[in-house]
Amino acid sequence: MNLTTTSPLIAFTVLLLVTLTLPPIFERLRLPGLIGLLVAGVFLGPDGVGLLSADSEVMILLSDVGKIYLMFVAGLEIDLAEFRKTRDRSLFFGAATFAIPMVVGTIIGYSFGMELNPAVLVGSLMASHTLLGYPIVSRLGVTRSESVTVTVGATIFTDIAALLVLAICISIHAGDFSASSLVGQLGALAIYTAIVLFGFDWAGKAYFRRTGNDEGNQFLFVLLAVFIAALGAQIINVDRIVGAFLVGLAINDVLGHSPVEEKVVFVGSTLFIPFFFVGMGLLLNVSGLIATFSTDLFLTLAIVIGLILSKFLAAYITKLRYRYSWQEMGTMWSLSMPQVAATLAAALAGVQAGLLPTSVFNVIIVLMLATSVLGPILTARYARDLPIPKRDPEEDTWEPEEFWDIPATEADLDIAHPFQIVIPVSNPNTQRYLIEFGSLLARHESGVVLPLAIAKSQAHMDEPWLDLALNQSRRLLRRAIEACQEFDVEAHPLVRIDDDIANGISRVAREQEANLIVMGWGLRQGLQARLFGNIIDSVFWSSHCPVAMVRLMDEPINFRRILVPVKVVTPQAVHPVRLAQLIGDMNQATVTLLHVCDRQTPAEAVESFEAELAETIKPFRSICTLEIQTVRDANVAQRILKTARDYDLVVLRSMRRRTVGGLAVSDVTTEVIGGLNCSIILFGEPLM
Structure with missing residues (x-):
């Protein structure tokens, strides 16, 4: 008998160990961390050492919770504010990047002997996408580029549409198909969707307004809402991940960028979502996966190539419609290519419902591996040529001298x-x-x-x-x-x-x-501080004015060389520059503004960035020596640490990065803080 069937504690301990160690190793190999979790599942499963079993109660529970949490976070992390700015273009691209792969996938499935219902489900699996390359565009400072915001907005359309198709296909598979039953199912789905999107939004705002700063109960309310929505989806014969995704959209505005949102995402990204991917690895049959390249080789090639070409065609049509450049089109194509979160969750739901055979699930795994590697590579290739968006003067109004003043x-x-x-x-x-x-x-x-x-x-x-x-x-x-x-x-x-x-x-x-x-x-950033927050985090989130978190290794009057890393030129990003200038004025110090860009960044883009930064800080009255330094390096954090060795003080901007695709992404600021031996000022501002 498997040890984990008699001792769930063993399974939980093994899962924690795998989650802690493998994703960072695979990320160093330039592979998504979730691939490491899948590999761990295969190694620990029946085709490996047999330490874990997908049929054990603990794995079933943790995998189900992780799958629900994955789709909830996917809905929660969609930036509705950015979507509203480019709503029409996002809907156009979303419709194109959903419909074209959907049709192509359906034709491929039907051509290889599938019935219409499974073929349609295969098409829907190809229609959604995961923004696996978003950290790359964030690192390059082009997240405000229209091509990026349009693609992010399109994710709302593609994920909802793909999950609705999944719900309808499973419903048809579970009972006798008829026009009346389909109409009834769609009607129930429409009512359920309205209840979740509007009812949970109203209930969340009312509850958060009544509970004030009670983050513990607010956290529990969010979890309760997620699983109530999942159970509600089951009642109307819809897969639970549909309800989880919808409730993520529903309470998106309720949570905003609050500490509760951070804790909700942290718990899912650290525990349950990685457990889901390990559970998926347990379901993989290595011999079957190898057989896929022989018995189902042409189906695999057709789906992978069909996905890549159909996503390209959708981006190309959007390019023609809105006259985007080739770089913008390439960015949209590469961002919409990876098939990870929604695709894997929906594929597993189709297999568990008996609608898809295991062989097709293996093909989807190959599709995920191919697109999750190719997509980010192409994103880095195209996004680095995008121009860094200029500030909107009407949107970003500010006074350079009094940047910390509040409105009177x-x-x-x-x-x-x-x-x-x-x-x-x-x-x-x-x-x-x-x-x-x-x-x-x-x-x-x-x-x-x-x-x-x-x-x-x-x-x-x-x-x-x-x-x-x-x-x-x-x-x-x-x-x-x-x-x-x-x-x-x-x-x-x-x-x-x-x-x-x-x-x-x-x-x-x-x-x-x-x-x-x-x-x-201090530098105590353990699990308890990350999960439940600390005094500094709470002050940062609740204060009406900026907060300077200071770790000083020497008297401030001795600061002669000050380093300020600058990622992008925005009003908020240059506020730490102003703070460094004030300190520099007091000591007649030298302030260096360090910008670390990608190795492939064109010289024109570097010159444009430096010119914009110089123009932005020009209104500041300062007597200290100011230098702008740009270096090319693939590892931003290590370059900052190397440069900081010759400085007395480093001024950083406090940022909270959201996870993408359900897995935590390493934060440059956190890595820099952990490696600095000099004085540090972490400058944070309240979210408006």
């Missing part, structure tokens, strides 16, 4: 507020450098420092523990005042009793109309 209300128009910096103090060993840094900024801006000490509230205000906390807070504030006086800066100390430290900081900053929050920052 009518009551504030007659009140002159000095520049105010809130500095929470809690650690006597690190607060000296924090106060010194804040004091230098405040003196430069003729402002004031607001040292803040938070005492954790108790059930009764006469608790001895509260007295101790208040006394400790006052001692910390006295030291802060003394440090501010050394720099001849006015200090207004504040003590706050609050049941939540992060909320206390954000509330005080809002009450005092602060312009900036400066916080000390």
Whole structure:
């Protein structure tokens, strides 16, 4: 008997080990991490060492949860705001890149002896796509290019349409086909879709409004919504992944870019979705997969070549319709080529329903491997020639000198507020450098420092523990005042009793109309911090003003060389540049703006980027020496780390990257932070 059938703990431990180790190894080999999970499933399954079984209850449960979670995240990560900007063009390309592969796939399946219903399902499997190359366009800084936003928007159409076809095909396969039953199924599906898209959106907004900052219950609400929608899909004889995808779209606006959204995606990307791909590997029959290249070789070639050509034709028609360039067309073609998330989930659903034979499932695996490798390669080839989009002056209005100011209300128009910096103090060993840094900024801006000490509230205000906390807070504030006086800066100390430290900081900053929050920052980023967040994360998400997370290895007055990596030129991206200039002005330092681009980036694109960056920072009044340096390197993080060896301070912009295709993508900022030995300022702004 398999050990995992008697000890689910063994299976869970093995899955955790595989998820932790294999995806990074395959990504270093320039292969998607999910391929490593599939390989692990094959190795651990019946055709390998036999340690895991796809028929065990634990694997069935985890695979089902992972499949549902995969489609939920796929719907959640679709940027509806970008879709609305290019709605018409996205719908046109979505219709083309769905209909053409759908027809081609149906013809191929029917030509190879399939009945009409399975052939149509094969066509729908080819019609959807996964944006596996999105991290590449993000790295190249062309995510705002119209060709990219149109393709992202088209994903909504193709995934929904493909899943609806899957639902109809399985429904037809499960019962006697008739026109009335088809109409009834479509009617039930339409009602169900409306309930999920509008009902869950309304319920989510109402619940989040009532619960405020209760992230734990909000997280549970999201999970409950996902599985209620999945069960509802089963009730109307529709596959559960349809409900999961629809509920992802429904609560997209509810979650937005909130901490709850980050935790939801993190849990799925770290645990359940990788388990699903390992479970799929367990279902793969190696001998059958090898036989596919002999017995079903022509079917495999027809589907792979048909997919590539049909996606190309859809992109070409869109190019002619909207007069896109060849680079834009190539980008749209390559982004819409990979068949991973929706395709694999739908193929597995078709096999489990008895609609597709295992041989066709093996062909789909080959299709996934071919397109997941070829698609990103072509994306890198075409996207690097796309021009970096210019800022829309009407969309990005900003004042260069007062980038951290908040909009004034009518009551504030007659009140002159000095520049105010809130500095929470809690650690006597690190607060000296924090106060010194804040004091230098405040003196430069003729402002004031607001040292803040938070005492954790108790059930009764006469608790001895509260007295101790208040006394400790006052001692910390006295030291802060003394440090501010050394720099001849006015200090207004504040003590706050609050049941939540992060909320206390954000509330005080809002009450005092602060312009900036400066916080000390450690490097403890373990599982608990990533899953449940920490004080810095919470302040970043909830504050009304920018937050500077500071790790100082030396006194701020000793900073002589400052490095600022710049990825793209946007109003938000140059705010850290302004902060670095202010620090440079205080010390008469040299500020280097480092841009790391792809090795194949044309010289014209580099010159255009440097010219735009120079023009953007030109309005800043600065006395420090400013340099712009562009280097070509495939590994952005390692290049930044190598350059930073000669600098005293690195100023980074805090960004939160969303996962693509259900698997976590390595973050450049995280890698840089982990390797830096000098002082760091991580500059984050509230999401508008």
